[in-house]
Amino acid sequence: MLLIPCPWCGARDEKEFENGGPARVPRPDPTAMTDEAWVDYLLIRPSHPGALRERWWHVHGCGQWFELWRDTVTHDFLDAPDER
Numbered sequence: 001m002l003l004i005p006c007p008w009c010g011a012r013d014e015k016e017f018e019n020g021g022p023a024r025v026p027r028p029d030p031t032a033m034t035d036e037a038w039v040d041y042l043l044i045r046p047s048h049p050g051a052l053r054e055r056w057w058h059v060h061g062c063g064q065w066f067e068l069w070r071d072t073v074t075h076d077f078l079d080a081p082d083e084r
């Protein structure tokens with residue numbers, strides 16, 4: 001079980017959250033790229049071992065979105081959550 005530190009509610013079970021994917025990924029202009037590149041942007045998320053800043057939604061709790069740094073190998077959260 002993964003405990004996710006919500007900045008408003010404290011550490012809660014991962015079942016209460018939805019992962020919003022990597023945070024702060026620049027949104028490209030869809031009119032300046034091919035359809036294939038746009039689909040790749042929408043559906044393919046970067047995946048690499050190590051620290052990754054992610055967006056989280058406490059959907060079954062306070063309903064807030066926030067960002068966390070998580071080690072994708074150990075699943076440890078690396079800092080205090082940022083409100084977003």
Ligand SMILES: [Zn+2]
Nearest residue numbers: 006009058062
């Ligand atoms: Zn919360």
